[in-house]
Each structure stands twice: as structure tokens, then as C-alpha cells.
Amino acid sequence: MNTFKKIYCRIFQTCFRIALPFLPYREPELIDGFKNVPAVLKKHHISHILLVTDPGVYKLGLTKPLEKQLSKSQISCTIYKDTVANPTSANVEDAKDLYLDHECQALLAFGGGSSMDCAKAVGARLARPHKSLSKMEGILKIWHRLPLLIAVPTTAGTGSETTLAAVITDADTHHKYAINDFNLIPDYAVLEPSVTYGLPPQLTATTGMDALTHAIEAYIGRSTTKQTRSAAVEAIQLIFANLQNAYNNGNDKTARHHMLRASYLAGTAFTKSYVGYVHAVAHSLGGCYGIPHGLANSVLLPVTLEAYGTAAHKKLARLARLTGISDSDLDAVAAGEFIRHIRNMNLSMNIPETLDGIRNEDIPKLARYADKEANPLYPVPVLWGPSKLEQMYHLVQEVNENDRSRNSEHPGKAA
Incomplete structure (x- = not known):
């Protein structure tokens, strides 16, 4: 993203944050x-x-x-x-x-x-x-x-x-x-x-991770308030404590109740503080291929958080400590442990690491859609343009055996 567009995006987001109490x-x-x-x-x-x-x-x-x-x-x-x-x-x-x-x-x-x-x-x-x-x-x-x-x-x-x-x-x-x-x-x-109660385990898993994505993206963005931070943290704590139980036993009344509460809280948080590039990319994938939104978010969340790099470390580390995931004083370490915990959640609920059906020829168009949705509205930790967003599609792209030799020429593509 060029410098002038970055300045425009941040000015837009700053004005929106200042206006929040009056909206x-x-x-x-x-x-x-x-x-x-x-x-x-x-x-x-x-x-x-x-x-x-x-x-x-x-x-x-x-x-x-x-x-x-x-x-x-x-x-x-x-x-x-x-x-x-x-x-x-x-x-x-x-x-x-x-x-x-x-x-x-x-x-x-x-x-x-x-x-x-x-x-x-x-x-x-x-x-x-x-x-x-x-x-x-x-x-x-x-x-x-x-x-x-x-x-x-x-x-x-x-x-x-x-x-x-x-x-x-x-x-x-x-x-x-x-x-x-x-x-x-x-x-x-x-x-x-x-x-x-009767929801299939996989739907329970991906919709629960969707709520987690809402809460995390709302928290690490640059337009938070005391209320949205509090709601996001409570939602993340409830999801970490209850999603696995709801997945394992769909009739667990307590887990189901807490997950509905978590979803509601995450919704109130991101309504004001907005989401980030996980959602922008997921929306484009849903529109083009019909990939369920919760599944797309589940797969993209740890990949995108990792790609934010140091720009997100401080807030992710704070979440890691608040939720008991890490006790490290080093932000990079705590943030890494938080992202690893999300990956382990996905793994424990049989959520894949990649998404099937993403075509190379579609990726530039999808990245432009994501860029249009996210910029300047989403107050993300670090600003990306279409070229950087293209990498997110490659990182979650399911690659078949015939493509492996071809993709070895393109380091941004995940095998």
C-alpha cells in the first residue's frame, strides 16, 4: 500500500474513533x-x-x-x-x-x-x-x-x-x-x-471460532473502547473455556449457554470496533466459492495473526496473559503462544489448515475485493494493500500434488 493511501486510511480511522461516543x-x-x-x-x-x-x-x-x-x-x-x-x-x-x-x-x-x-x-x-x-x-x-x-x-x-x-x-x-x-x-x-443443542460438531466448531475471530479482531484493532475491550476479553475467555465442551457434547447446556453469551459479547465488541483482514479475505472466499464464513475465519485466523507480526504482538500478548495462555513477560513469546493455542484449538476440532478450491487465477480479483472492503474502514494493526493480501490466499490454499512443483517457484504459496 502506498504512503498516501496509508495516511488516508489512518486519518479516516482516527476520525471514526473520535466519533464513536457520539454515534x-x-x-x-x-x-x-x-x-x-x-x-x-x-x-x-x-x-x-x-x-x-x-x-x-x-x-x-x-x-x-x-x-x-x-x-x-x-x-x-x-x-x-x-x-x-x-x-x-x-x-x-x-x-x-x-x-x-x-x-x-x-x-x-x-x-x-x-x-x-x-x-x-x-x-x-x-x-x-x-x-x-x-x-x-x-x-x-x-x-x-x-x-x-x-x-x-x-x-x-x-x-x-x-x-x-x-x-x-x-x-x-x-x-x-x-x-x-x-x-x-x-x-x-x-x-x-x-x-x-443438535448442531453438528463441525458447525459448532467453526461458528465458535467465528465468534473468537470477532472478539480478537475487535480487540487488536486501533478503534477500541473500554467497553469493547472488556466485552472482547470476556468473550475470548468464555470461548476458550466452553467451545471444546460444546464440540464434544452438543447437549451441554452450560457450554451452549456460555457460547451464546460469548457470541453476543463478541458481536457488541466488533460492532463498534470493527474487524480486520481475516474477515475481508473470508468474505471474498465466501462470495466466490461459497466457503462457509466460519470455516474461512477459522483457517485464516492464526495465519493472519502471525502475518501481522510485531504490529499485533503487544495486544495478543496481553490477551495471552489475561486468558492464562502465557505467563511470559516477552510480548513476542506470549503472542506466539496465543496463536499456537488457536492452532491447537482448530486441530482438536478437526478444522483443516487449508481451504479447498482457491484458484490462482482468482486471487488478484479476490485480493482487490478484500482491499476494497477493509481499507480504510477496518482499523487493523498494520495496513496491507492487494499485493500483501494475495499472500493470505496462498497461505491457506489447498495444493494438490500436481501443483506442488509449480508452486515451489512461488514461496508465498503454502503446500
Whole structure:
């Protein structure tokens, strides 16, 4: 990255950090269990909602207990259940049309980050019916209040129930982009551990590492506050103490409860302090290849933290000491032990070290997407341009035997 762009990025980030106390951030109000959802809806004079979910959640019957509570209270529920893993603009338009056709009055996102992102984007399109989603990419492009939005997370990872962001993939170009606006923060959230009990171990692992990525990137960035640092540290401590238990025993109520809490805290932290290059690269991979976001983050996290080098050592070392991972007084040593602990977590949960399907010819384009998303918005420890970002794709690229001899000519590529 050239010097002038670095100066611009840091000035932008500094202005944003100074403005933080004056911006209209808020946290969703928590609803205690499904049984109290109807009362909240009636308080807002709502009698018909659109529930946005995905095929897997719907087939597992996870929405049924809430549907019963709504039915008992004579609240109608139309269901959109076709959200894909990386929600597309086509998903959003289909759900929006369903909302309008059935004269719904509010949105309820039920699922992982994909369902929540889809519901948020539906709300954005309802709030700005004459503005396309692509025109909302970036920061503060909505400026209108959404219909009432309730979020029910079924994975402990995305933190989308707390955030001002929705990530959408263009159905035609496959470009994955973020929409950021205060109006996207849900009005209410329901943290219900029972809906996470039956999650497959691998999904538990990757969504948990997604939450860890949120917390770490929020903490090591340059736009933190006392509140976001505290939330990030608590989230990291909870994840280190509970993710393995949730992975080993999906019905561990205590572990599931703590992981939902950790995801929520990490979400509140990165909503204000933002994330970093792990997310920028992961988003581009999800848009191009459909790689699940949590998996991409899990694989990229230790690689990217290591690549930050000395710029991240001090804060990573502080996290290592606060979480009991290291007692070394040397920042480089403690930071290294922290990164090694993350790698060991991935290994213990059978998360791979590389990602399959990344094509060399796509990497320059992907790096440009990541650069556009991250710079100047993300207050990363050290600034990278597209050429440096390209190395991150190579470092996590799955290489087959036929490619090994060719890639030996390119030291940046991981075998």
C-alpha cells in the first residue's frame, strides 16, 4: 500500500474513533425465551410477521416451539425458509416479495448469520424500496428505520443479533459485500440455548471460532473502547473455556449457554470496533466459492495473526496473559503462544489448515475485493494493500500434488 493511501486510511480511522461516543450505537433488548416473544410483538401492535430461516433449521423443526407460541397468541407467521449459506440478493428479493404479498408487519430472523443477514437486507429493501442492495454497500447508505426486527441465533458464532452489518452476495456477479448501518441492529434478540443443542460438531466448531475471530479482531484493532475491550476479553475467555465442551457434547447446556453469551459479547465488541483482514479475505472466499464464513475465519485466523507480526504482538500478548495462555513477560513469546493455542484449538476440532478450491487465477480479483472492503474502514494493526493480501490466499490454499512443483517457484504459496 502506498504512503498516501496509508495516511488516508489512518486519518479516516482516527476520525471514526473520535466519533464513536457520539454515534447512535445500541444493543438489542434481550427477550427471555420464546414464551415472551408474543408479548413483545403485541406491545408493538404486530399481528403478522415474516420468519426468515434456512432449509436446515426448518427441517430440524427448530422454529416449531416459537411458531406454537405465536399461534397461541393469534399472531400469524409467514415463513421464508430458502436462505442459502451465503445469502444472495435473490434470496433477499424473494423474501421481501413474500413479506409484501402477505402484508407482514415485522421480521424475525431465525438461524445463523446467513438468515440474520438476509432478514436485515429484507428490512433495508423495505425501508428503501427504490434503492438496490448494491447501492447500499458500505457505510450508512440506508438512513431509514427498518420494520421491527427480532433475531434468534441458532449458532454461537456470528453475533449478527447485535451488529449493524449485513453481508450479501450478488446473485449475478458473486461479489460478496457488507452493508453497514445503525438501522440494521436488531431491536430484540432471543438467546435460547435449546435451539443450538443438535448442531453438528463441525458447525459448532467453526461458528465458535467465528465468534473468537470477532472478539480478537475487535480487540487488536486501533478503534477500541473500554467497553469493547472488556466485552472482547470476556468473550475470548468464555470461548476458550466452553467451545471444546460444546464440540464434544452438543447437549451441554452450560457450554451452549456460555457460547451464546460469548457470541453476543463478541458481536457488541466488533460492532463498534470493527474487524480486520481475516474477515475481508473470508468474505471474498465466501462470495466466490461459497466457503462457509466460519470455516474461512477459522483457517485464516492464526495465519493472519502471525502475518501481522510485531504490529499485533503487544495486544495478543496481553490477551495471552489475561486468558492464562502465557505467563511470559516477552510480548513476542506470549503472542506466539496465543496463536499456537488457536492452532491447537482448530486441530482438536478437526478444522483443516487449508481451504479447498482457491484458484490462482482468482486471487488478484479476490485480493482487490478484500482491499476494497477493509481499507480504510477496518482499523487493523498494520495496513496491507492487494499485493500483501494475495499472500493470505496462498497461505491457506489447498495444493494438490500436481501443483506442488509449480508452486515451489512461488514461496508465498503454502503446500
